[in-house]
Amino acid sequence: MPDNGAGKSFYERVAAATPGGDVLMKCLQCGTCGGSCPSGADMDSTPRQLFAMISAGMEDEVLSSNTPWYCVSCYYCTVRCPQEIPITMIMYTLKRMALARGHYHKDAHINWSKSFTNFVELNGRSFELGAMTLFGLHNPFAIVKQGGLGVQMITKGRMPPVPERIRNMPQLTAILNEAKRIAEEEEV
Numbered sequence: 001m002p003d004n005g006a007g008k009s010f011y012e013r014v015a016a017a018t019p020g021g022d023v024l025m026k027c028l029q030c031g032t033c034g035g036s037c038p039s040g041a042d043m044d045s046t047p048r049q050l051f052a053m054i055s056a057g058m059e060d061e062v063l064s065s066n067t068p069w070y071c072v073s074c075y076y077c078t079v080r081c082p083q084e085i086p087i088t089m090i091m092y093t094l095k096r097m098a099l100a101r102g103h104y105h106k107d108a109h110i111n112w113s114k115s116f117t118n119f120v121e122l123n124g125r126s127f128e129l130g131a132m133t134l135f136g137l138h139n140p141f142a143i144v145k146q147g148g149l150g151v152q153m154i155t156k157g158r159m160p161p162v163p164e165r166i167r168n169m170p171q172l173t174a175i176l177n178e179a180k181r182i183a184e185e186e187e188v
């Protein structure tokens, strides 16, 4: 298995960084995951292909793939995998690794994702109107298309016009800080 020069192959680092990831070696290449995936048509490699590439040590190709970024975390592949491989969690691992290297697909829309997490860190929950507005700055045609729906959601009380903050923000902030500390300690 190709080595990264630091003693561990790409496959071993992916497996180690994923809870339960050591079972990746049991992948049968059956294709059930890709066949179940609602985003499969938009992915440049199916999950099955991606796992074969990980085993082959194709680090650059895997980390620059759009596949993890099109994963919508529905967990359908995970519940259907005959080998109980934590496919969705592996997608998270690959996203973290790609971000850590600044080596990710253009469809990752990192700035927009960061704005979403910033709202959560600030208020304890997402702020859909703010996220939609930021998304619209980059995708004005999408806003023209979806704007009517947004107005309906606001008028029907389904989308607050201003951010709403949870009651115990200090507790959430402490949890997030601890999660960040652990993440910094992890080697990906």
Ligand code: SF4
Pocket: 026, 027, 028, 029, 030, 031, 032, 033, 034, 047, 048, 051, 080, 081, 082, 083, 084, 085, 087
């Ligand atoms: S469903 Fe599981 S065993 Fe089959 S290809 Fe996907 S990861 Fe491998």
Ligand code: SF4
Pocket: 033, 036, 037, 038, 039, 040, 047, 070, 071, 072, 073, 074, 075, 076, 077, 078, 087, 088, 091
């Ligand atoms: S969790 Fe991700 S990879 Fe798995 S089926 Fe859903 S979208 Fe596809």
